[in-house]
Structure formats: structure tokens, C-alpha cells
């Protein structure tokens with residue numbers, strides 16, 4: 001069994017250099033996930049100077065850890081949006097997703113992108129008679145938008161459902177192959193990509209930005225924050241407008257595979273798709289603040305999916321917004337944010353790239369207002385806002401109080417050295433790996449992820465390997481014990 005996403009089990013991918021000089025560009029894209037890659041592609045034929053910087057490798061973040069569906073059927077999103085924003089805005093969101101999906105399909109064909117893109121009908125279903133009405137409502141809204149919807153009594157692989165429907169013109173793909181390929185097609189002398197290059201500070205001066213790495217400075221007219229979690233945007237209250245949701249995913253070889261993908265409407269979530277001879281399942285999603293025991297989450301996943309023998313297991317986080325709409329647009333003159341995709345980043349990142357291109361080119365865009373990250377409060381946000389503040393505070397306080405209670409005397413074990421809290425993990429060979437047990441970001445106590453053998457921050461999602469190397473932000477620092 002491998003503790004990596006099936007998508008990262010690739011034999012070959014291109015390497016790009018790290019930044020070793022100061023540079024001036026027109027547009028700097030920070031983050032080489034699917035948002036950064038799609039945005040870089042939008043400027044492929046542009047004469048302006050562009051740089052994309054990625055703190056690790058292209059596609060190493062959330063985008064290569066997803067279930068990689070490209071669909072506009074996103075649980076009961078249209079019911080939620082209709083209830084809060086009304087029919088017109090819900091329809092505008094639907095339209096934005098359809099356009100983005102169409103764009104991806106055409107791009108893959110036009111650029112001959114090798115990413116295993118396949119048509120795959122998307123199913124929404126329930127196994128609980130209490131939820132039949134919810135299914136009917138979502139279906140009716142989609143029909144009112146003009147969508148072709150087919151009702152079902154069974155899933156292609158199961159008879160155990162109470163109601164459901166499917167839509168067509170949706171896809172599945174291999175996200176890392178996609179990102180690697182569009183970067184390869186877009187890179188040029190004036191459009192450069194730097195890996196292992198982390199931005200640690202952004203300063204505004206006159207109408208430009210100075211973006212600092214540990215060793216160099218990038219001067220840019222426009223900066224696009226495609227870095228998934230905009231933890232440092234505190235003046236814009238971003239950390240309070242969103243929260244992280246965590247899930248485990250498993251992949252298992254199966255005899256029969258099918259060309260469909262499905263998701264249920266109830267909790268626990270059960271999302272599936274197939275890839276080659278594997279079934280991929282997502283289950284047991286939870287607010288990060290409440291998801292500190294990875295082992296328990298996986299036990300729950302095994303119970304829900306009836307799968308105990310898998311070839312791959314990994315976790316993923318996504319940024320959820322309080323009103324179910326992504327955050328895409330200017331947060332300051334020249335500073336653009338794109339995130340908050342509520343676990344539907346493949347269509348929304350393409351949408352973001354299209355909006356960003358129009359914003360920078362001073363062109364009108366019909367979706368600009370809907371996704372404006374500076375948009376005001378609405379009833380949904382007002383309900384969720386206190387809950388979010390509570391869960392952030394809860395994760396911080398419980399990380400101090402319950403400090404790894406469950407594993408305190410086991411492996412790893414925790415102790416103090418020179419007044420500082422350290423954790424010692426003994427691997428299968430008996431080698432000890434020692435780390436400081438505090439996240440350098442905001443000093444939350446770290447929790448050991450027994451499944452992936454990483455140190456995870458329950459507050460803001462930073463992750464560290466067993467020797468303390470930071471493998472996922474927001475932390476800018478390692479926790480290694482020296």
C-alpha cells in the first residue's frame with residue numbers, strides 16, 4: 001500500500017529551476033496548483049513578462065490529491081445557492097461551471113494534452129428515503145436551468161439507492177498529467193516557471209509589488225495569489241471567511257470498472273470514480289478543526305466504503321467558503337486572489353483563470369461580481385461566521401489542551417527538552433525521528449497523522465514529514481530538531 005495519491009505515482013515529470021536572481025515581471029503567479037497552471041496557460045500568447053513560482057513542485061498541492069472529477073453536479077449546490085442568493089445567481093454559477101468545463105475540454109483537445117480525460121456521467125443519489133425530496137429539488141432546479149437530467153433507481157455498480165439522477169458532459173482526468181502538460185506547453189523565454197521557490201513576504205510600493213523569497217526579490221505589476229490558503233490576508237479577514245475541510249481518499253483495484261462518477265447527498269459523504277483498473281473513493285470529510293485523529297477517520301472510511309484493502313491512501317484539504325461561492329478577483333489594486341472552491345476546484349480554477357485574464361486585460365466579465373472576494377455578508381455567511389470563528393478558536397485551544405492525548409504514551413511519544421515540547425517517532429526500523437511539536441505558523445501543537453506518517457497542524461493545515469521538513473503551508477519553516 002502506498003501513502004501517496006495515485007496521481008503522484010508518476011514515473012516522470014519535468015523539473016524547473018529555483019529562482020536565483022532578482023527579476024522584474026508584469027505578472028507574478030504564486031502557486032503552481034491547478035489555479036496557477038490554468039492562469040499561466042491563459043497568458044501563453046501574451047507579450048508581457050510572466051513568472052510562476054511554486055514552493056515545492058508543480059502540482060504537488062491539493063490539486064494532485066483530489067478525486068479529479070470535472071463536473072458541474074456538485075452535491076446540492078444549486079439548492080444552496082438558490083436558497084441564499086436566488087435563482088438568477090444560482091443559474092449564473094451553473095453557467096460559469098459549464099463554460100469552464102467546456103473550456104477545459106476544448107483546451108485538452110486543441111493542445112493535445114495527455115491527461116486521460118474521459119467523459120463520465122455524474123450521478124447524485126441518496127440511500128436515505130428522508131433525502132429523496134432534496135434530490136428532487138436539485139434535479140428540478142437543474143431542469144429549470146435547461147439541463148438534461150436522467151432519473152435513476154440504481155447506480156451502475158449498486159442497487160442500494162433510494163433516489164438519484166445523472167447529468168452528462170462531465171469528465172474525469174489525471175490532474176498531475178494535466179498540470180505538467182499545460183505548463184510544458186506554456187513555458188517560454190518570457191514566461192518562466194520556478195520550482196522550490198517560496199514567497200515569504202509581499203510588499204506594495206507605488207503601484208507595484210515586491211515579492212520576497214529567502215534570497216531574491218521579484219518586482220511585479222500584478223500578483224496572483226493562487227496558493228490555496230491565503231492565511232496571511234488577515235487585513236482582508238480571509239482566514240475568518242473560510243475554513244479547511246479534510247478527507248481521506250483510497251484507491252483499490254477492482255475487477256469491474258465503470259465510466260461514471262457519483263456522490264451522495266447525505267453525511268457521511270461517499271464520492272466515487274474509476275481510474276483504469278482502480279476505484280477511487282472519498283469519504284468521511286470533516287472540518288479540519290475536528291479532524292485531528294486520522295486513524296479514526298480512516299476507520300470510518302473503511303466502514304462506509306467496505307474497502308479495507310487498498311493500493312493507495314492519502315488525505316486532502318480544501319478551502320471552504322461560508323457562502324459556498326469561490327473567492328476570485330481583486331483584493332487590492334494589482335493583487336488578485338483565487339481560492340475557496342469548496343472541493344470543486346477543477347472547474348472553478350479554470351473559471352478563475354478566465355476571470356483573472358479579463359480583469360488584467362480590463363475586459364468586462366459577467367462573473368466578476370458573483371465571485372468578488374470583497375463581497376459583503378449575506379444570511380448564509382451570517383449564520384456560518386460565528387460557527388467558523390468558534391471552530392478556529394476550538395482547534396487552537398484544543399491543540400493546546402488535548403495535546404496528542406490519544407498517542408501521548410505510544411509511538412510517537414512526547415517530552416520536553418530545554419523547555420520546548422518535542423515529539424519522537426520510531427519508524428519500522430527502530431530509527432528515531434525527533435521534531436519540535438509546534439507549528440511555526442501560529443504555534444498550534446501538531447498532531448501525528450498515523451496514516452501518512454506526517455505531522456499535521458489542526459489549526460491551519462501545515463504539514464511536516466517525520467523529520468520536520470515542511471511539505472505543505474501555510475508554515476514557511478521546518479520543525480526539525482537540531
Ligand SMILES: Cc1cc2nc3c(=O)[nH]c(=O)nc-3n(C[C@H](O)[C@H](O)[C@H](O)COP(=O)(O)OP(=O)(O)OC[C@H]3O[C@@H](n4cnc5c(N)ncnc54)[C@H](O)[C@@H]3O)c2cc1C
Pocket residue numbers: 030031032033034035036053054055056057058059060061062063064065066067068069070071197198199200226227228245246247248249282316317318319338339341342343344345346347348349473
Ligand atoms: C477530498 C477532496 C476531493 C476533491 N475532489 C475534487 C474533484 O473531484 N473535483 C474537483 O473539481 N475538485 C476536487 N477537490 C478540490 C480541489 O482539490 C481543490 O479545490 C484544488 O486542487 C485547489 O487548487 P489550487 O490550485 O487552489 O491549490 P493547490 O493545488 O494546493 O495549489 C497551491 C500551490 O501553491 C503553492 N504555494 C503555497 N504557498 C506558496 C508560497 N508562499 N510560495 C510559492 N508557492 C506556494 C503550494 O505548494 C501549492 O502547490 C477535492 C478536494 C478534496 C479535499
